[in-house]
Amino acid sequence: MSQANQFSLLSQRRFAPFFWTQFLGAFNDNLFKTALMVILTYDALSWTTLKPSLLTNLIPGLFILPYVLLSATAGQMADKFEKSGLTRFVKWLELAIMGVAAIGWMQHILWLLIAAVVGMGIHSTLFGPVKYAYLPQHLKTEELIGGNGVTEMGTFVGxxxxxVLGAILVMQKPAGLLLTAGGTLLTAVLGLIASYRIPHTPAADPTLRISRNPLAESVRNIGFSRQNRVVFLSMLGNSWFWFYGALVLAQFPVYAKDYLHGDHGVFVLLLTIFSLGVGAGSLLCEKLSGRKVELGLVPFGSIGLTVFGIDLYLSSVGFAHTGGQVAAALMQQGGARLGAFDWLALHGTLRILADVLMIGMFGGFFIVPLFALIQVRCEPGHLSRTIAGMNILNALFMVAAAGVAIVLLGQGLTIPELFLATALMNALVATYIFSLVPEFLMRFLAWMLIHTVHRVKCINADRIPAEGAAVLVCNHVSYVDAIVIGAASPRPIRFVMDHRIFKLPLLGWIFRTARAIPIAPAKEDPWLMEKAYVDIAQALHEGDLVCIFPEGKLTTTGDMNEFKGGIAKIVARSQVPVIPMALRGLWGHLLSRGAQPVLERTFRKGLRSRLALAVGQPVEPQYATPEYLYQQVRELRGGWK
Structure with a gap:
């Protein structure tokens, strides 16, 4: 869908009132929460004797706590009740909460403001399922991608x-508290007005009985998700990102004040740079992934989160010995902390901002493909329960992040050291997840190959079935054929490979990890050959994609060898379609075979050489003879070796 079509939804009643309602809700949540954290960081003594570092970690934890306790119940309410009426109820609740908060602001009553934090957490928890369930009832199937894109963009901007506005308003002297209270009340009123324009949206299941035990319902939601191992581990990876982000972002107010010697403007600058990084990374995902669910970006994002998290620690330490000393001297002279523009003039500040930007950007690379994978791989009938389960896990991880930060800071760690600890924990967690789901690593290697050494053009890759069993057949050109083919597929492929490849130090480990099926010629190991056919039949029975190279060996000239009879034996056992494919332009590279010396082959085609993978029409099993498939693959390849 074009961008014009996406944004044209903003002029239509079926979408626009909903959009502005959710935009204003996200805006108000963050205006209120950020204003409270800023005032408790920069004016703590007039409010409480508690340490600012304790409060800035406690407040996000209290905000997210309702997600843990009430997400499952909120999902049931979204299914049981008419959604426009439920939205108006939530907006009236928001207005009441902001009224309580206004009393807290004006009377300097901290516990009322803390109670309002929990209240806004409840508000967001109740509205979350409505947000995901509303769009499919009012948008056409072809409009859902555009509608969701505009909605997520609005949430990000909100x-x-x-x-930014929360951090600015609350520090305006002497009317900062009045401006903050008035701003949150006005935003709640605008959101309520917008909600009354949302069209009637029938309940999905009016007869549903809401469980009286939300914790038991939460356990059931997560139990549904655990039935799909890849989806559940992706949910854990998603939740880990929220743990990482919550741990880092919660430190920014005190970090800006005590370590960077800046005023609230420096804190606003850090938030803005981080948010721009996440937005840029999320938008770049589409280009880097070729508009498909590219799991290879997940390890790439994780590496960046660790590398730039470590460098944020190093740049913070370096700043303390350079720009920090200058800032401290300027503070003693002027008696005030540095504003954002004065702080930017110091040595070492640009490196800190670059680290914050890159953490946000690589975070986008990490989380967007994971969320897309959950949507694609989850059973459609369980998607809403899976999303509810993921929200619960996200909330648990964010609450845990607040607890970990409080404990580690209480043990004497500095905030830069906490950044370092978080980056190192990320490396350990990522290694564990990728060891459990090797597909992430395989797709990363494939993604790196086709974005560094080669420029790959996929022709009719949509002919590779998104679900169901099929056999893929392809010409055999190099040792990396499987990686190139795997990068073009929307789902994992079980490759049938010569057993000797499994003995190679690196490639063997990669293909064992990817659950490739080893095969040997009958004269070498008849038992292994027969076992390979049994394993292929089992994989196809389970609905997997299986790829074989019917030539049985690499070409040494670039020309195709005849197809052997193994493919006929496979389709005789398993009546599944066969997809012919052809690799073009790969022969002659370092990892292919040929008469030329290795160094000559390495540089003959140069860096970033072009190659293509062409996919043909599916062939029904009764026509899938070796001779016919050979002809199909040869026509797909053409004269380009």
Missing amino acids: ILLGE
Whole structure:
């Protein structure tokens, strides 16, 4: 769908009132929460004797706590009740909460403001399922991608503007508290007005009985998700990102004040740069992934989160010995902390901002493909329960992040050291997840190969079935054929490979990890050959994709060898379609075979050489003879070796 079509939804009643309602809700959440954290960081003594570092970790934890306790119940309410009426109820609740918060602001009553934090957490928890369930009832199937894109863009902009305005308003002297209270009340009123324009949206299941035990319902939701191992581990990876982000972002107010010697403007600058990084990374995902669910970006994002998290620690330490000393001297002279523009003039500040930007950007690379994988791989009938389960896990991880930060800071760690600890924990967690789901690593290697050494053009890759069993057949050109083919597929492939490849130091480990099926010629190992056919039949019975190279060996000239009879034996056992494919342009490279010396082959085609993978029409099993498939693959390849 074009961008014009996406944004044209903003002029239509079926979408626009819903959009502005959710935008204003996200904006108000972050305006209020950020204003409270800023005032408790920069004016703590007039409010409480508690340490600012304790409060800035406690407040996000209290905000997210309702997600843990009430997400399952909120999902049931979204299914049981008419959604426009439920939305108006939530907006009236928001207005009441902001009224309580206004009393807290004006009377300097901290516990009322803390209670309002929990209240806004409840508000967001109740609205979350409505947000995901509303769009499919009012948008056509072809409009859902565009509608969701505009909605997520609005949420991102609302969060960023709320954080920035909250930090600015509350520090305006002497009317900062009045401006903050009035701003949150006005935003709640505007959101309520917008909600009254949302069209009637029938309940999905009016007869549903809401469980009286939300914790038991939460356990059931997560139990549904655990039935799909890849989806559940992706949910854990998603939740880990929220743990990482919550741990880092919660430190920004005190970090800006005590370590960077800046005023609230420096804190706003850090938030803005981080948010821009996440937005840029999320938008770049589409280009880097070729508009498909590219799991290879997940390890790439994880590496960046660790590398730039470590460098944020190093740049913070370096700043303390350079720009930090200058800032401290300027503070003693002027008696005030540095504003954002004065702080930017110091040595070492650009490196800190670059680290914050890159953490946000690589975070986008990490989380967007994971969320897309959950949507694609989850059973459609369980998607809403899976999303509810993921929200619960996200909340648990964010609450845990607040607890970990409080404990580690209480043990004497500095905030830069906490950044370092978080980056190192990320490396350990990522290694564990990728060892459990080797597909992430395989796709990363494939993604790196086709974005560094080669420029790959996929022709009719949509002919590779997104679900169901099929056999893929392809010409055999190099040792990396499987990686190139795997990068073009929307789902994992079980490759049938010569057993000797499994003995190679690196490639063997890669293909064992990817659950490739080893095969040997009958004269070498008849038992292994027969076992390979049994394993192929089992994989196809389970609905997997299986790829074989019917030539049985690499070409040494670039020309195709005849197809052997193994493919006929496979389709005789398993009546599944066969997809012919052809690799073009790969022969002659370092990892292919040929008469030329290795160094000559390495540089003959140069860096970033072009190659293509062409996919043909599916062939029904009764026509899938070796001779016919050979002809199909040869026509797909053409004269380009």
